Amino acid sequence: MALKDLQEWLYGCTHCGTCKDVLNIFSPACPAGEKYQLESYFPSGKMLIARGVANGVLNLDDDDTRERIYACTGCLSCEQQCGVYHHQHIFETVQALRSEAVTQGNLNPAYMVMVESLKKDDNVFGKAKAERGDWAKDLKIKDAAKEKTDVVYHAGCMLSFDPELWEIPRSAIKLLEAAGIDAGIMGAEESCCGGRAYEIGYDGEFTKYAEHFIETFNSLGAGKVITSCSDGYSTFKKLYPKMNIEMKFDTLHTAEYLDVLIKDKKLKFTKKVPLKVTYHDPCHLGRHLGESGIYDSPRNVLKSIPGIELVEMERNRENAWCCGAGAGVSQANPDFALWTANERLKEAQSTGATALVTSCPWCVRNFRDAVKKYGENIEIYDIAEIACKAL
Numbered sequence: 001m002a003l004k005d006l007q008e009w010l011y012g013c014t015h016c017g018t019c020k021d022v023l024n025i026f027s028p029a030c031p032a033g034e035k036y037q038l039e040s041y042f043p044s045g046k047m048l049i050a051r052g053v054a055n056g057v058l059n060l061d062d063d064d065t066r067e068r069i070y071a072c073t074g075c076l077s078c079e080q081q082c083g084v085y086h087h088q089h090i091f092e093t094v095q096a097l098r099s100e101a102v103t104q105g106n107l108n109p110a111y112m113v114m115v116e117s118l119k120k121d122d123n124v125f126g127k128a129k130a131e132r133g134d135w136a137k138d139l140k141i142k143d144a145a146k147e148k149t150d151v152v153y154h155a156g157c158m159l160s161f162d163p164e165l166w167e168i169p170r171s172a173i174k175l176l177e178a179a180g181i182d183a184g185i186m187g188a189e190e191s192c193c194g195g196r197a198y199e200i201g202y203d204g205e206f207t208k209y210a211e212h213f214i215e216t217f218n219s220l221g222a223g224k225v226i227t228s229c230s231d232g233y234s235t236f237k238k239l240y241p242k243m244n245i246e247m248k249f250d251t252l253h254t255a256e257y258l259d260v261l262i263k264d265k266k267l268k269f270t271k272k273v274p275l276k277v278t279y280h281d282p283c284h285l286g287r288h289l290g291e292s293g294i295y296d297s298p299r300n301v302l303k304s305i306p307g308i309e310l311v312e313m314e315r316n317r318e319n320a321w322c323c324g325a326g327a328g329v330s331q332a333n334p335d336f337a338l339w340t341a342n343e344r345l346k347e348a349q350s351t352g353a354t355a356l357v358t359s360c361p362w363c364v365r366n367f368r369d370a371v372k373k374y375g376e377n378i379e380i381y382d383i384a385e386i387a388c389k390a391l
C-alpha cells in the first residue's frame with residue numbers, strides 16, 4: 001500500500017516503548033533497535049520517519065533516512081508486542097516507505113543485483129534460470145511441468161541456488177516418497193514467488209510474479225503446493241490472496257504436511273536420532289500469519305522422532321527473536337543479519353541444546369553463517385533434514 005494510503009496508521013504510535021521488549025519477560029524484541037541502539041531504528045522511530053516523509057519534512061534521498069528504513073528484518077515482533085490500534089501496520093508502513101523510495105528512484109544499490117536478476121533469470125541470486133532444478137538432478141522425481149501430480153514441491157530461490165542447502169529439498173522429497181505421495185517439481189520452470197521483491201519495495205515485480213505463479217499453478221491441476229521456504233509460504237498465504245485471483249490449490253509448509261502425514265500414519269519414523277534440540281520459529285511461518293501461525297506442527301514432528309529431546313528457548317512461538325535474514329537484510333546488511341542470528345544462537349545454547357532446528361532456508365543459511373563468523377558451538381538443521389534421519 002502507498003504511504004499516502006496509510007495516513008490513518010501513522011499517528012497511532014504513542015512512543016510508549018512497549019515494543020522494545022517481549023511483554024512480561026522483558027527480553028529484547030526488535031533486532032534493529034537493539035543492534036543500533038538509537039531511537040530512529042526502533043519501530044517508534046520508524047513511525048516518526050514515516051510521518052516525516054508523508055509530510056515532506058524528511059526526504060528519501062537522504063542516506064541516513066534510507067539506512068533506517070532498510071534496517072528492519074520485517075520480523076513483526078513489534079506488531080506482536082504493541083497494543084495500540086495501529087499495531088498491525090508497522091511493517092506495512094516500513095514496506096510503504098521502501099516502495100516510496102523505489103517510486104522516487106532513490107534506490108538501494110545493495111538490491112540492484114537482486115532486482116536485475118529477477119528481471120532476467122526469475123531468481124534473487126543472480127544465477128542462471130536453467131540451473132534452478134539442479135538440486136534434484138539425480139533424483140527420480142516427476143516433472144510437474146510435463147505431467148500431472150497430486151502435489152507440487154516448490155523449492156524457492158534459496159533452496160534452488162545454494163548447494164550447501166540442497167539436502168533440505170532432497171530430504172523433503174525423500175519424506176514425500178516414503179509417505180507414498182505422488183509429487184513432482186517444476187525444475188527450471190519454477191520461478192521466484194516475488195515475496196522478497198515486495199518486502200524491499202518493488203511492488204510491480206511482486207505483482208508480476210504473483211500473477212504468473214497463481215496462473216501457472218492453477219493450470220497444473222495439482223491440489224497441493226508444498227514448500228520448505230517460510231518466506232514463500234507466507235507469500236502464498238498472506239500476499240497472494242490480496243491479488244483477487246482464484247487460487248485452485250492449497251499451500252502447505254513441509255512442517256505442516258509432515259505433521260499431517262504422521263497423524264494419518266502414512267509416515268513412520270524407525271531410526272533413533274539422539275539429539276537435544278531447540279526449535280526456532282521463523283517469523284514468516286509464525287507472526288506473519290497472525291492467528292494461523294504454524295507453531296505446533298514442527299514441534300509435533302520433532303516429538304514424533306525417536307530419541308529427540310525438545311527444549312524451548314525463552315523467546316518462542318509468537319515471541320521468538322528473529323534470525324536476522326528477513327526483508328532483504330541478509331543481502332543488504334549482512335553484519336546486522338549475522339549479529340541478530342548470533343543473539344539467537346546464544347539463547348539456543350543457553351537451553352543446553354546441541355542443535356537448533358528451524359523450518360526456513362533463510363534462517364538455516366543465516367544461522368550457519370553466524371556459527372562460522374561467531375563460533376557458537378551448535379548444529380543447525382531444517383526440520384526435513386532431521387525428519388529424514390529418522391526414516
Ligand code: SF4
Pocket residue numbers: 012013014015016017018019020043044078081082083084087090
Ligand atoms: S509501535 Fe506501539 S508499542 Fe511501539 S512505541 Fe509505538 S505505540 Fe508503543
Ligand code: SF4
Pocket residue numbers: 029030031032033041042043046071072073074075076077078079090091
Ligand atoms: S519488524 Fe522487527 S526489526 Fe522491524 S521494526 Fe519491527 S521489531 Fe524491529
